[in-house]
Amino acid sequence: MEDELIASDGLSLRRKSLLPGTGFFYPDSLDEDRADERVREAVADAEVVVVADTDADGLGSVALIRAAYDAALDPDPFLEKLEARLESDDEGEIEPDDPETPDAEDVVESPLADPEAEDDLPSSSVAVVGAGPHNIEDALERVAEFAPEGIDLYVCDLCPDRYEYVEDELAAAVETAGSVRWFDHHQWGDAVAESVREAGVDLVVGESDEECTADVTLRSMEYDFPEHLAELAAVTRDHDLWLKEDPRSDDVADFAYWTDPETYVSVVGVAGPDLPPVVERYLAHRREEKEQLIEKAVGRAETHEVGPWTVGVTYGRCSQNEVAEAMRERGCDAAVIVKPAGSASIRGTETFERAHEVAGQVNGGGHPKAAGCKPDIYDDMLDYAHHWTTEGATTKRVILAAFERVAERAAEEDEAATVEAEGDAEETADETAAVSEEETPDAGPDGDAGADHVVTGTDEDDEDGA
Template structure:
């Protein structure tokens, strides 16, 4: 296959928004080799390894830990490379790979909820014995998914500490704690994981790190009261993880001018992709809720906000790669329940999933050409099941009230007799 066929940068934005990025077409078998090398290089000689989600919240934890261990990288080379990018002097991927990259004794290993067990296994295999390991901003849906890999990690590591703020199933939380892992799970309605790390680490942090945690929380909990929080989220998404960790470690939430210029430039395309996704949206009535459903490569939070303004109680944004984001409002706080039925999980007002409906490339071809119709149907069916469960719970509660009232009446009658 010719490279240009999977390099969507050459396509008009309207077509590019319908297709996944180039990395999607890279086979897992080759990816595994690259990931092995990536982790091996990162953890070589490291004293501490942080397995973290690659968003602003997970990476914020890495910045805190590098401060604790006095292991921050020099920010100047990152700022220089960013200035080169803005000037159109960015190096090709091959050239960047050949450059010697600085390493920190607090190594970062990026993971997602779906790759957590794989990254644990790699750290167990490649890290030095006696290393301290932190897992940040990641929650396994089932203990069995990570059971063997966590056991291997505990055999290698001197200690494993785990900071998170997602909705943990009680049996998963209990099983992880039973292994000896120091697990701290914050209230997902009140804290982000950077908050959890800030209060859990025995260190007197500078005020800028407290500010970083507060601004990260503002976006991660979708409070949107501080305009800087969108900058952090966008920057973490668009740039390399090491650059983000180093820059926020040096500056906190008050990003330097060169970063602000970079964000402003990238936002032009971001806004166009948001507009395209919003224009494709349909409103569906499911139980008592109005659900806005759309498709496209876009920033899901801003799309969800636009759909909320149009009257939706919840939003579903199906992505070209097959995953989907589910966002709620004050009227809908069951996102994690919907996602839990479709191979996912998350928070009451924000969750993600990837329906298990893609058996071969023809399924993906159908996904792209129909703008995610099968995924939309599966997720809306999950909404319907949750609506039935919520209605059943409400009926049960009303029944309990009626029974209680009836019992009081009977007692009154009996007394009168």
């Protein structure tokens, strides 16, 4: 098959919005082989290895660690590559995985991820190994297998749901490394944190509503960081905690989103949050296409009344948060964005906080207002072909059916709550009546109800009549 058939940089905007990215067409086995090879090459001569989330927070932490080890790279070769791509308008595939769906929407294919393109790029003695919250163990396993013995190992901006998920791989990495430090700011379970520490790891976890991982790294490393890196941590926090007080935070977040880890770390390691002009031009170019893809998805949206909710449903390769917000502004209680790769994002509002329940019905999960799923309905490429040519018709139908089931459950819960409330009210009334009877004085021999104890007026009346 010709490479051009799965490359999307030459497609019209409409076709690009209907088809998945290039990475979708790579088999998992090939991805695993390529990941092995890349990690092997990255860590072969490393003195330090950082396993990090590839968002701005995780990669910002890598930049700080490189500075502490005096291993920052000259960003000029990376910026020259970026300039060349911008001039040729060769967008490539730089779409990251959707962190809120169980399966990757698209595999990240950075413009600088081609091994041939990397031949003339510098490398650092502090290697970065990208990972996500659901594949920490894979990254640790590769480090244990390929990294030299005695390295300093860091893990940044990652939190395992359960210790059992990383137990064996972490033990192997600890055995390979000379030291292991783990910096994070997510909410850790006490048992998980204790187990990680008992494995021989120096774990530092910051307050999730006050610090980002770059903050934790900044205060945990015994190094006097320059002002531009302290500022990078502050700007990263502004985005990661959704404070939205510094306009530069959107820039660093989008730059990390749309480029490869080495380029991001090298550039911000020297520039901090004040990105070079070529990066600003690149972001503006990417945002233009991003907005156009959002408009395409919003234009395809349809609404459905499901139980008490108005559900907006659309299809396309797009930024789901902005599309969901547009649907909310149109009066939707919930939004479903079906992606070309077969997964879907489900977003809620103040009037719909059951997104995780819907996703749970169709091979997914998440949070009350943000969840993801990938219905188990794709058996072969014909199913995917139908998916692309019908704009996700089957997936939409399956997810709407899940909404129906959740609506039925919600109605049953409301009915049960009403019956329980009515029962509680009746029980309270009966108890009140019983108490009233107990407090009513017994009638005297002449049938009077204990007149000596009956108050017939106010306190003032009683005093006047005394």
